[in-house]
Amino acid sequence: MQSLLNKKIVLGISGGIAAYKTPELARLLIQEGASVQVVMTEAAQQFVTSVTMQALTGNPVFTSQWDNSISNNMAHIELSRSADIILIAPTSADLMAKLSLGLADDLLSTLCLARDCPLLIAPAMNKQMWEHAATQRSADRLHHDGVTLLGPASGFQACGEVGMGRMLEPAEISEQVIAFFQKKSLVGKKVLITAGPTFEAIDPVRGITNHSSGKMGFAIARAALEAGAQVRLIAGPCDLPTPLEATGKIIRTNVVSAKEMHAATLAATNCDVFFAVAAVADWGIAKPAKEKIKRQGDGSPNMEFVANPDILLDVAKTVKTKNGKPSPYCVGFAAESTNLETHADEKLKRKGIPMIVGNIGPDTFGSDFNQLLVMDASGSKKIAKAEKLHLARQLIQLVAKKI
Numbered sequence: 001m002q003s004l005l006n007k008k009i010v011l012g013i014s015g016g017i018a019a020y021k022t023p024e025l026a027r028l029l030i031q032e033g034a035s036v037q038v039v040m041t042e043a044a045q046q047f048v049t050s051v052t053m054q055a056l057t058g059n060p061v062f063t064s065q066w067d068n069s070i071s072n073n074m075a076h077i078e079l080s081r082s083a084d085i086i087l088i089a090p091t092s093a094d095l096m097a098k099l100s101l102g103l104a105d106d107l108l109s110t111l112c113l114a115r116d117c118p119l120l121i122a123p124a125m126n127k128q129m130w131e132h133a134a135t136q137r138s139a140d141r142l143h144h145d146g147v148t149l150l151g152p153a154s155g156f157q158a159c160g161e162v163g164m165g166r167m168l169e170p171a172e173i174s175e176q177v178i179a180f181f182q183k184k185s186l187v188g189k190k191v192l193i194t195a196g197p198t199f200e201a202i203d204p205v206r207g208i209t210n211h212s213s214g215k216m217g218f219a220i221a222r223a224a225l226e227a228g229a230q231v232r233l234i235a236g237p238c239d240l241p242t243p244l245e246a247t248g249k250i251i252r253t254n255v256v257s258a259k260e261m262h263a264a265t266l267a268a269t270n271c272d273v274f275f276a277v278a279a280v281a282d283w284g285i286a287k288p289a290k291e292k293i294k295r296q297g298d299g300s301p302n303m304e305f306v307a308n309p310d311i312l313l314d315v316a317k318t319v320k321t322k323n324g325k326p327s328p329y330c331v332g333f334a335a336e337s338t339n340l341e342t343h344a345d346e347k348l349k350r351k352g353i354p355m356i357v358g359n360i361g362p363d364t365f366g367s368d369f370n371q372l373l374v375m376d377a378s379g380s381k382k383i384a385k386a387e388k389l390h391l392a393r394q395l396i397q398l399v400a401k402k403i
């Protein structure tokens, strides 16, 4: 599923070394279904050529406001009228200053002043330039004027220095552009999510775990962020990247065992929605060995198991009524090999929660696809097979209506 299908993006490029990453950004936006129209400043052409951008986007690149290839010779009006957004990456300190003052002395700045669509900018500059009071003033003014700032990030810079001012990576910019277009149904809400497997140690090198990849939980975290929520993600061992990390709206806590996941989750129940997506081990080893257990001939070690705490059950016990609704609104998950509907219904009642989501089909572990059965007091509803992110977005909209 492409997340930017039918979206028209004017991609502005200003003069900065980070422009070497813009071709990759254009490629990612197009991959998601967007049509991309590039506008470059004169300085940008010192860093990346219009030929490269034209070849990647399949559209002629505009570099001057005196371009007679546009029928009425008003590129600044034509281009902004047909766009869903203008995205500028990189945005130099100079261009930020110009935009904040409403100056319009070349095609890109004129286009921004004449636009009737949202403007998103990805600043990129040396850290001294970013920290300068004048640039900070520009950033504040632009923010106040309704411009969305994507980054910058901190890190290694082309000048050899380390600090704030790096342009976000193309994948992060593309992720934030996709998020920009999603329905904002959870603004001001806090969402808590457990995701991934847990690992129960037998000794320092061995343990018991399961095949959960964490993909469904991470997709729900991303969809909640896209909907405008503040997210707390408690993740078992999985090496997935934190979704939309650069927005600063997600806090991730990595845990290993079910007990650690229980402690981290119960410390964060001050939230509006809780999604228990993690595949938590039902049992842990009573006394994990301090040293690696040595093989003893043909014999096998005896292990005593202890039941792990039920995180969802314990969070459900903390639920209070807020504005006549249960808070946090708890959503459980059920991965069953047989009789999904019966088992899911039994879990709903046993855990005292308002909604449970069943993974339909045996092939969901590790896959990017899934299909869901959502059950609550009003009955059950199937969400057809799709990418986990697409399912997560639908689930978020369902839950948003409940709270």
Ligand code: C5P
Binding pocket: 194, 258, 276, 277, 278, 279, 280, 281, 282, 308, 309, 310, 311, 312, 313, 331, 332, 333, 334, 335, 347
């Ligand atoms: O109890 P059962 O494993 O059948 O239920 C699955 C649901 O309960 C999932 O939402 C899972 O994240 C949650 N769970 C939990 N803590 C456990 C076991 C399951 O939060 N110890």
